[in-house]
Amino acid sequence: MKVLIVCTNHDTYPSKSGKTGSWLSELTHFYDVMIRRRVLIDIVSPQGGHIPIDERSLDLKDEVNQQYWDDETFQQKITNSLAPEQVHAEDYRLIYFSGGHGAMWDLTSNPALEKMARTIYENNGIVSAVSYGVCGLLNIKLSDGSLLINDKYLTGLSNVEETLQAFVSEVPFSLEDKLKENGAHYTKSMIPFMEFIELDERLITGQNPHSARKIASKALEELFEK
Template identity: 55%
Template sequence: MKALIVCTNHKDYPTKPHKTGLWLSELTHFYDEIADRNFTIDIASPNGGFIPIDERSLDRRDNINEKWYQNPEIRHKLENSVSLADVATETYQLLYLTGGHGTMWDFPENVQLQDITRRIYETGGMVSAVCHGVCGLLNVRLSDGSYLLNDKQVTGFSNMEEKLIRLNEEVPFLLEDELKKKNAHYSKGLIPFLPHLEVDERLVTGQNPLSARKVGRKVLEEMFEK
């Protein structure tokens, strides 16, 4: 079995001095869930090469972050990610789109990511995403021309969460609003920043960073326990 994890290459906000990029726990917590299930796990990004990490997500108190970020193999994958242009889509049964604000600039319009997502989904694979990574699903069309998200139960980083961290004026769009525009059935947890998950057959989405582990667990349940 092969899993493809996609991360952002984008690190700059329009006006904020601090950098964005991958939110580390959204990679490490998911990775930790699937690592012992005999997956070959590849990490890709739109441009390939170095994946920037949001400095605010480098939490040393997070043992799972430390475990995987200090792992030489993972660090090598993060510094030398596969370009989406070089991904052999037909070999993967699982796709996972990580978040971090950077994704909002280089995921939504990426036609290679859209093609990879469509192919994995239409060949019976599992598509999953967390937090801002869900924006990579916004413009995915299936072979019949319909949007993947049309009439699907989904979640993703909420408008309230964006406002609470004061980045709602910095991002190019609000994810919750855009998901609703695609005729997705958006839901969110009652309390911001706590784990929330939505499952619609082979589509699993998580609302925020704390949802990443639950996404991993649900993906395994859907793939191996049904």
Template identity: 50%
Template sequence: MNPSIRALIVCTNHTAFKTKPEKTGLWLSEITHFYDELSDKEIPFDVVSPNGGNVPIDERSLQRKDNTNEKWYNNPAFRTKLENSLKPDDIVPATYQLIYFTGGHGTLWDFPNNERLQQITRQIYESGGMVAAVCHGVSALLNVRLSDGSLLIENRQITGFATIEEKLLRLTDEIPFLLEDELRKKKALYRKSLIPFLPFIEVDERLVTGQNPLSARKVGKKVMEEMFEK
């Protein structure tokens, strides 16, 4: 176990679309692929969610053959953390040097306006820690303000789930907002892959973001590179 770094992984509790009967939740590979990179460094981690308790998994993400998903979802210790996530009020930010926001459409409902998660993010970042997010999890950064009142993402290189990707999934009418549009409104310097659904990340100093589920491993690799190789 690496005692110098502890990671805080944030997951959604929200499951309902506006009208679709199918349920959303955490897109499983966005935690497993990211953590697979951290596990090589034996980095301990905790899972937190807006309400604490069980983290719901988007069933679509369970239906895909994925060896990394199977490896970690069937790991008892890992599974226990997902089923018994901490509440934001349980978190002592000084304990962590890295915070990572997983995605899944549910995050669009319960990440952006959670003030305690914003405070935790600010404290970790201003203490010299890393902030990372992938896909819809980037929505958690929309309203994070630093101690000087400025938005964390303003004039920063950022990516996140693209509007074209949302349109291709035919979910634009099922969600509260389009992430790419909101990031641009907050004056983030948004970029995306030329081809939808391909891995793509942006790095702006201690801020690392990934565009879509296939970007989670690249986010993990880059975070580890930034934390251990510089």
């Protein structure tokens, strides 16, 4: 079985000088669960090649982050990520949109990635995403023209969490608001930054970085145990 992880290539903010990109634990914690089950993983990004890691997420006291930061295979995958044209969606049972602020700029409207997700979903595969990665689901249209997320229960980074991070002025839109505008039933945990996931048939979403491992575990359960 093969799994496809989607990451951002975008690393800048409109006015803040710090660099953004992918949030490391959203990538490593999901990756770790899959690797332990001997699942084959490919990583794709809008442009292919180098995937920037948000400097605020480089927490190497996190053992899983440290393990994969030092792992040659993992580093190869994020240094030489696949471009969309190198990916055959039919080969995958699951697609996972990893987050980080950068995702809001280059994953929100990306026809090639949206087409991949639609193909996987319509082939009875799973579409999953965490935190800002959920923005990659906003505009996915199914073959009948309907939005994938319309009338679906899902989660993603909340307005409260965004405000607590003090990055509201930098992001191009509110993820929570946009999900609701596009017809989703948005849910969240009562307490910000607590692990929280939502499952609606073959759509699995996580609210924040702490939810990545649980998404992977739930996805494996859905794929292997049903």
